[in-house]
Amino acid sequence: LTNYKSSVATGDLILLKKLQMKYLLLFLLLCTLSPAIAQEKDSIPQSLSDSITNALQGSHPSEADLLSRQYKINDKLTYIYQKPRFADLFNKIPRNIGKSAVEMVSKPNYPYGLAAIGATAAIIPADPWLIRESRSFGESLGLNEAHTYKKLGFLKIVPADVNSALYFIGNGTTFIIISGGMATYGLITGAYRAQSTAMQILESIVVSGAFVQPFKRLTGRESPFITVNEGRWHSYWTFAPSFKAYQEDTPHYDAMFSGHLTTAMSAITVIAENYPDYKWIKPVGYSALGLMCFEMMQSKVHWASDYPVALFVGYITGKTIANRRIGKRYTEGNALVKPKYQWQFSSSYTLEGYQLVGARLTF
Numbered sequence: 001l002t003n004y005k006s007s008v009a010t011g012d013l014i015l016l017k018k019l020q021m022k023y024l025l026l027f028l029l030l031c032t033l034s035p036a037i038a039q040e041k042d043s044i045p046q047s048l049s050d051s052i053t054n055a056l057q058g059s060h061p062s063e064a065d066l067l068s069r070q071y072k073i074n075d076k077l078t079y080i081y082q083k084p085r086f087a088d089l090f091n092k093i094p095r096n097i098g099k100s101a102v103e104m105v106s107k108p109n110y111p112y113g114l115a116a117i118g119a120t121a122a123i124i125p126a127d128p129w130l131i132r133e134s135r136s137f138g139e140s141l142g143l144n145e146a147h148t149y150k151k152l153g154f155l156k157i158v159p160a161d162v163n164s165a166l167y168f169i170g171n172g173t174t175f176i177i178i179s180g181g182m183a184t185y186g187l188i189t190g191a192y193r194a195q196s197t198a199m200q201i202l203e204s205i206v207v208s209g210a211f212v213q214p215f216k217r218l219t220g221r222e223s224p225f226i227t228v229n230e231g232r233w234h235s236y237w238t239f240a241p242s243f244k245a246y247q248e249d250t251p252h253y254d255a256m257f258s259g260h261l262t263t264a265m266s267a268i269t270v271i272a273e274n275y276p277d278y279k280w281i282k283p284v285g286y287s288a289l290g291l292m293c294f295e296m297m298q299s300k301v302h303w304a305s306d307y308p309v310a311l312f313v314g315y316i317t318g319k320t321i322a323n324r325r326i327g328k329r330y331t332e333g334n335a336l337v338k339p340k341y342q343w344q345f346s347s348s349y350t351l352e353g354y355q356l357v358g359a360r361l362t363f
Contacts, residue, residue: 069192070329073277080327081192089199092324096207100320109316116312123305128233130304131224131297138163138298145225145299166295169288170260172205175267197274200321204266207317212259215309217246221256225300235303257310258302264289265314266321273322 071079104113123130135145147167148160157173159165168174179201186194220238227235238245241253268285275281296302 068327069190071193076331078329078331079193079274080329081196081325082327083192084195084199086199089202092321093203093206096203096317096321096324097210099324100207100211100317103316103320104313113312116308119308120305123308124303127224127235127303127305131228131233131300134294134297135300138295143295143298147299163295163299166291167260167299167301169292170258170264172263175201175205175263178267178271193274196325197271200270200274200325201267203321204270204318205263207321208262208266208314209259211313211317212257212262212310215257216254216259217241217243219256220246220253221303221306222253223251223255223301224297224303226251228300255302256306257308257313258293258296258306259310260296261289261293261302261307261310262314262317264292265311266318269315269318270322273319274326 068083069081071081073079103109138145143163144161145163147164149156149164149168150158150160152158155173157168157171159168179198182194182201183198185191186196186198218240220241222235222237224235227233235255236252238253246253268281268289272281272285293302293304293307297304
């Protein structure tokens with residue numbers, strides 16, 4: 001590169017030096033889970049590669065090249081990321097809440113919402129049996145009901161046993177750590193995809209919480225361990241308990257629906273949507289969710305019927321957040337794939353003064 005140093009723009013040299021840190025980063029990624037997820041499949045983002053090529057040919061990269069990155073997902077799909085701005089983390093949250101609410105009742109998605117509600121109603125009668133069987137199986141595996149954690153500095157976030165570790169999967173702290181790892185990787189390597197995903201994960205925690213808390217406070221469903229301790233097997237529902245009652249006796253009102261599952265589903269959906277070329281993310285992520293759901297039942301934190309709506313809300317919020325951040329370009333060979341149907345509208349006036357409206361459909 002020294003032979004071309006005079007023709008390479010200063011910005012390109014800085015980016016090239018960052019790439020030299022990749023092998024060091026790969027070693028660090030082995031030490032934590034979150035940066036491992038954030039690895040980029042391509043050694044150099046496409047727009048950076050183009051920028052280097054342009055520099056070696058004596059031309060400077062355009063402003064668009066410096067403010068966006070392209071990642072080839074497969075032969076027909078490329079993701080385009082704009083340079084993330086920290087302010088977007090706050091600017092996009094209100095719209096993501098509104099957009100998620102619209103998506104939940106939109107034509108493509110409302111049947112799944114109805115199915116989630118139907119599944120909830122169908123599972124409620126079986127809740128007591130499922131809790132008893134889950135606890136019995138958990139006990140046979142040596143799992144405890146209580147969740148215990150050790151301190152890491154001033155934070156009590158280190159699980160002390162297996163069931164606490166499984167429960168911690170849905171804790172917001174887990175995904176804040178993952179987000180921090182991805183942000184660190186993205187800033188070191190200049191990977192916009194990792195930076196954007198890190199911000200989306202933080203958004204997913206806030207947006208999913210915006211749906212969970214009002215629903216919990218409206219339904220007021222009792223947690224299983226409260227029900228069992230009082231010698232009952234079916235929970236009480238106190239619709240719209242007072243704010244004071246909810247704050248003072250939260251476990252009596254906050255079972256429906258699971259905040260842990262909603263948060264985890266939303267964050268995993270964000271990661272999977274941004275990294276579809278990493279096929280292991282969904283099976284590993286969904287398996288972790290399944291284990292967490294079982295743990296929350298065997299420890300009597302949640303009923304099985306608390307899960308269907310949580311999965312639906314988590315998926316929609318995660319999908320919505322990701323779709324609003326990712327630019328997608330579909331190609332077939334070297335040509336852009338055009339929509340199957342394309343409408344064109346026009347209007348004009350005749351010599352007699354009549355207004356005409358026309359439409360043309362091409363396919």
